[in-house]
Amino acid sequence: MDGDERLREEMMDGEFVDVVIIGAGISGIGAAYRIHEKNPHLSYTVLERRARIGGTWDLNRYPGIRSDSDIFTLSYPFEPWTRPENVADGPDIREYLTETARKHGIDSHIRFNTRVLSADWDSATDTWTVQTEQDGESPQSKTYRCRFLFFGTGYYNYDEPYRPDFPGIEQFTGDVVHPQHWPESLDYTGKRLVVIGSGATAVSMIPALTEKAGHVTMLQRSPTYILSTPRINPVVQLLRKVLPKRLGYAAARLYNTFFTVFVYAFARTAPRLSRAYVRGNARRNLPKGYPVDIHFKPRYDPWDQRLCAILDNDFYETIADGRLDVVTDQIDHIDADGIALRSGKRLDADIIITATGIQLQALGGVVLSVDGADVKPQDRFVYKEHMLEDVPNVAWCVGYINASWTLRADLTARAVANLLAYMDSHGYTHAYPHLGDKPMPEKPAWNINAGYVQRAGHVLPKSGTHRPWNVRHNYVLDVIDHRLDRIEESMVFGRALDRTVSSA
Incomplete structure (x- = not known):
């Protein structure tokens, strides 16, 4: 049997496309657009485990769900955000993604309710075999085959958020809810709520609660450090008003990009001034005599952990008008009626909300293998922030920790689109980054002290200390690298062992 016959036979065992994209959230929709834009002749399929487009913005449905970065850098450069908000609510973001997919014909390529279980690379044919399970009353298995695999799965576990083991929580007679799995039927009208946690989820949901x-x-x-930002930014609105639509959108996006870069750079180079600014804003918006230094003076420097954004000081307003109490203490145990604290105080509650964070997960939990040998992402160096050392034809999109997710997601999608075009023009059927025998010092991939990173940083791929193996969270430098990118750098290209180059 020659190579062409072998590939045709294998294709009969499963649906074949040039590119399989896993996930129909921001990363997946953006990748579909960029790959098709650069390579219109390539076929692609998007596999989405949920019933709707949106990813994170479909999963999270708790009250007050919104972005914690501005919407102009969170939206796509190729599809302007038309609403007035500078920070957008979750349902509006999901609607934007749905409309973007519909407008560009991406929605017809999506297979919903399809959970990807595993993917195995075959070096003889240079194809990925992707095993999936379709949700339903009687789950069915289906196989896809492709040349290239793009993971738009994000970096956390959708099924299992982080739930600390609070002593006695099983004794509590009220509802215990994690925001990641918010029950839409939950009625908390007039109830006493205790929200455990002070991160981005807590400070965004509390004003709504x-x-x-x-x-x-x-x-x-x-x-936690809390920084107020306007829901509708007057500078952005002015730019959009005086400039033509697309130019105004580009200007708003550029303004927000530079603002984000400036805030981060200022916080890291002048931490004492940053501390003073954040503390001063809290003092101005909280009641006179409020113990700011007890409840709003972190022990770490700004951006050692991610800053939490609030809108128009709404979080502080709920304290000022008596709707919210902030308690800084530790849990001793939970009983039938509430929470007993180590200080000896207690908090009675009808509902406990555990805004305790996420759990990191690589590749959406998909089991990856090459010629039957398991690939452990944590054992591989990451190349140009989106490919894995010695793993052919696969990319994983992971956004920034200090800026909008989409800023890096779009760079990743365009880099993959360029790589596919390069491979196609040279007749290559596989490409993978190779470090070689030269030793590479290792550093943390995420230089942030967030709890979810400290708990499970070992699930992430390794970062080297110099390009193209250095994971950095610097959009400006990444843009420069993207413009000057050398696709051949530290890459191995080739054709299938049986010389099967075309899927036709």
């Missing part, structure tokens, strides 16, 4: 709850208490072990 206080609109219906009887009272809300935020229980934190230690303070």
